[in-house]
Ligand SMILES: CC(=O)SCCNC(=O)CCNC(=O)[C@H](O)C(C)(C)COP(=O)(O)OP(=O)(O)OC[C@H]1O[C@@H](n2cnc3c(N)ncnc32)[C@H](O)[C@@H]1OP(=O)(O)O
């Protein structure tokens with residue numbers, strides 16, 4: 240059968256709400272500034288909608304979770320439905336499962352015998368709520384109850400009388416405090432004036448109304464979501480304006496999600512006068528479900544409003560609810576889905592990376608100034624996943640839809656290395672080629688491995704994995720006075736001093752596992768090592784872009800490490816120029832720079848054959864440090880090429896004839 244070309248022949252729109260002419264609604268300009276009272280109906284409305292309703296053991300597990308999350312009102316059963324349901328309520332009370340500040344709610348239809356059974360289940364409860372319901376809309380009056388408006392009022396008032404009598408008797412015998420929560424089932428489909436008339440009669444019948452715990456709750460149910468959220472808000476505002484004794488009335492919102500607007504309807508209804516919400520975790524419940532309390536609470540949280548529910552371990556909560564309900568949560572589900580804290584698209588990743596970089600600076604400044612407010616201003620991510628226990632591991636997921644920033648973000652998070660922009664571009668070409676080749680997501684592990692193999696870098700062994708390894712080195716100040724001895728110095732001691740100061744670099748470099756001593760000179764350590772590489776290994780290199788930053792790490796062992804990134808221009812034997820990036824890490828900034836040069840040279844030379852290095856000195860032997868096993872140049876006289884230490888002091892096993 241085709242869909243109707245004129246659906247108005249079959250479906251009627253929602254009825255209007257009889258506001259006076261020119262009435263200005265309050266809700267459109269309102270704001271939610273405090274959390275409502277939350278009632279979880281997971282164990283009742285949620286449970287009644289399951290393919291396999293929960294066992295009492297499972298209900299107890301979920302009850303404990305609800306208490307832990309912070310619910311102060313929990314609907315635990317429909318006790319008249321079965322002995323099992325009744326027994327569950329009894330077990331909670333008799334086993335002292337209910338904290339003193341938590342109210343137990345049970346639901347009952349307006350049938351005297353079932354009201355009696357329901358109230359009996361609550362004997363001994365410290366704080367109890369009797370949730371009485373009957374449907375009041377035209378279609379239910381006509382079809383289900385075959386009732387007039389008047390008969391509906393009579394049925395309701397008789398039930399209210401019964402609840403009043405039995406709760407008073409129970410309180411007299413067992414103590415505790417019982418409240419009335421009267422639910423106009425199908426409220427949103429009911430004539431607004433009839434809903435108010437019925438509500439006022441219920442208040443009259445109940446009589447003992449007062450502030451605090453003596454308030455009466457009206458649960459205004461959108462049993463089936465048949466209209467848009469603005470209509471529900473109008474209905475609630477109309478009821479709230481016209482119900483008598485308003486200050487002693489709690490307006491409770493009980494929405495369902497048939498049109499997919501349960502959350503929106505609830506938020507507007509709260510603006511319209513509601514101060515209590517009934518719903519379920521992750522929107523379990525009849526058909527499309529009750530309203531999802533997690534989404535509502537976290538929507539408030541992201542507006543700076545404390546929900547007074549604790550979802551800081553949301554992942555565990557999701558898995559308990561999934562197990563208890565035998566249902567899975569969609570990966571796209573708000574806040575709780577597996578994919579909601581992941582960005583795959585390149586431009587999103589770029590914005591998020593920039594967002595984190597800016598935020599790190601903002602928060603560091605706030606810390607420095609003792610500012611308590613550290614605002615979350617993150618493109619694409621409305622809530623800090625860390626607040627919900629998710630962390631950032633899955634935030635950026637690199638696929639063929641991603642760009643340079645995504646891969647750079649992952650390298651920063653996994654290896655702590657914050658590449659400069661042009662190096663990000665360089666690395667992303669490699670990532671793209673690899674992801675095209677495999678057709679698979681580039682996981683954080685794969686990206687870290689690809690980075691390490693591309694730049695012949697190793698976070699485990701900072702000497703790197705290339706053919707050249709800088710084992711150790713020394714810097715000496717070169718003075719213009721040829722007869723004065725060379726004095727060892729650090730780079731900082733030379734830079735910034737007289738402009739004609741030169742540094743001499745002397746280093747132990749392994750080339751294809753053979754040790755060489757090389758030296759070179761220049762105004763900086765970078766120039767000096769480049770000079771050494773050219774002179775001894777015939778490697779013609781110009782340094783181009785250079786950047787350095789402190790390693791981003793949570794590991795105290797690497798807390799002060801410095802990362803250097805360098806781009807070199809490498810002259811091939813055929814005379815062409817090729818650009819290559821390299822990276823080096825060390826706790827010493829000069830070492831980190833020089834390692835970066837070696838990393839870049841390693842990527843440049845690849846498998847090419849290297850010339851036999853030229854000699855520095857005709858060294859007899861190079862001493863070896865017993866602690867590091869590395870050759871030790873500390874006793875080297877830079878003018879003569881002799882070591883000042885006596886040969887007996889040297890480690891005889893590792894004395895190596897200088898290879899040159
Ligand atoms: C919108 C909601 O979610 S409301 C909560 C709904 N939850 C449940 O129904 C779960 C538990 N329910 C049950 O176990 C059973 O329905 C029981 C034990 C309550 C009643 O079972 P039964 O006596 O077999 O009746 P049945 O389930 O067919 O219910 C329909 C009857 O209740 C009447 N009824 C329905 N709701 C109400 C109500 N709120 N108040 C008074 N009568 C009601 C119907 O008009 C119908 O009466 P009729 O038989 O005279 O035509």
Ligand SMILES: CC(C)C(=O)C(=O)O
Nearest residue numbers: 372422424425460462
């Ligand atoms: C009885 C009420 C509270 C209900 O579950 C509904 O209307 O959906």
